[in-house]
Amino acid sequence: MQKTLASLALAQQALLAYANQPLGLTQCEMNCQRPGDLPCPDRNNDGLAETSCSNTSRIGRLPWKTLGVGDIRDGSGERLWYAVSERYKNNPRILPLNTDTAGSWSVISINEINWDATQGNGVVAVIIAPMQPLIRKDGWAQQRNDASADDIKNYLDTTDAGDNANAFENSLRGFVQGPISINFNDVVWPVTATIMHRHMQQQVLSEVKRALRCNASPCAALPTAAAISDSSCLGGQSLVAGQCSPALSGLGRLPLDAAAHWPLALQHILDGDARHHWFQQNGWREQVFYQPASPHAIVVMAGEKLTSQSRNTTLEKSNITAYLEASTLQKLQILNSNAMDIASNDSFER
Structure with a gap:
């Protein structure tokens, strides 16, 4: 667990650094780089972010090569999974993105709602350590090999409160945090809007100061x-x-x-x-x-x-x-x- 939490923290740090890339004064006509941009997920397990992410492709693995970090893995040796908010993805971009832009993923616990996207309190990204394979509560026996590597049910788990392999954006049916059990061992790490907004705020302040x-x-x-x-x-x-x-x-x-x-x-x-x-x-x-x-x-x-x-x-x-x-x-x-x-x-x- 110590290694898992360290990997999740490193992944969040890498995402925040990516969102804070230098902007400079280069003109841009369409889909311009901006503070708060996050990469699309890796959908084919090659470590690279997909070039765009539509409504059906904002969940995948953490694109560790795109982020410029090592092959980050959890304590069981599995690669991390990642979901990005539609308002924060870097392609195609939805305008505007600033500190009034809420995240669009809910993260709930077994006992209470922690971040509710339907109330404007969603998170901008979610990082998940899948941990060891198990039998999900719905009876699905997780198999992890080359043939099943892209099937999310073989990595993410389900509870009565929700299914991490079938999360819905802008809905209460987002991701679930829960205690580890024989049927559930996902470790869910939300990247909150508040922490992202603080980084965006400082970058914009720095850019405006330089401009003046x-x-x-x-x-x-x-x-x-x-x-x-x-x-x-x-x-x-x-x-x-x-x-x-x-x-x-x-x-x-x-x-x-x-x-x-x-x-x-x-x-x-x-x-x-x-x-x-x-x-x-x-x-x-x-x-x-x-x-x-x-x-x-x-x-x-x-x-x-x-x-x-x-x-x-x-x-x-x-x-x-x-x-x-x-x-x-x-x-x-x-x-x-x-x-x-x-x-x-x-x-x-x-």
């Missing part, structure tokens, strides 16, 4: 922030002159700067053109806040929405407290009596 950094001398004054109430800043559509424009002093969203004050603005993640980059395509402008100042601007990356925060409607998205908590606003010297006075998950840098 001035290497010239002297540096041009940064443009005024766009009003949080400007609904044209929302969504993943391309922006044109007059949308998301500078309207307020102080804290706001990143504006569309027609004067091209942004460095490299014509080929840049902040240029507002959804044809070019992951930033606009995936609605990240909604979740990044900006306070121009001298000598340092401040960039604030909103964290995953917390309980009692809602970002569903245009009106809700126009309220700063739907994104930032009281402690974050206090650091920015902004008083808002409606802000949530709880532990913040926001990040910001000068």
Whole structure:
């Protein structure tokens, strides 16, 4: 079990590293690489992710060669199995993908529901150690040889609560965690949306900070922030002159700067053109806040929405407290009596 848990932890680390690959400033017209991307499963046991994963092919083995790690195996010597969420798969991509994107797999225990995709609390991926072969509760005797290597029932088990070999996405009939018994020994490791969102948050913050950094001398004054109430800043559509424009002093969203004050603005993640980059395509402008100042601007990356925060409607998205908590606003010297006075998950840098 110690080896199994170490292998599962290594697999999660490899998936998070894959989702955090460098993005750079390369333009992309379709199916652009983005923070949070995960590979499709390996469906033929060659260690390589399939080039795409449709509705029927998002469960398979962990693509260890694609992830750039060794042939990870559990304590019984079996390769790990893996399921990826439809919203996080890297081909074909579904837009948008940001920290408001829930996972689509449920993981339940024998006694309670731990992650419920039907309530927006699903996980983004599931890694499973199949352990030794056994007789499943439905009477299926697992056989593991070359002829049966692609039959998932020969590796994953079933309980009264569900069948890991027959899991359904966006449903309560997802994957099952349970105590080891003579009929069940799967070790199920969920990759939660929260841990993925933290990594995505830090990567986007780093990319935006790099985009704003001035290497010239002297540096041009940064443009005024766009009003949080400007609904044209929302969504993943391309922006044109007059949308998301500078309207307020102080804290706001990143504006569309027609004067091209942004460095490299014509080929840049902040240029507002959804044809070019992951930033606009995936609605990240909604979740990044900006306070121009001298000598340092401040960039604030909103964290995953917390309980009692809602970002569903245009009106809700126009309220700063739907994104930032009281402690974050206090650091920015902004008083808002409606802000949530709880532990913040926001990040910001000068």
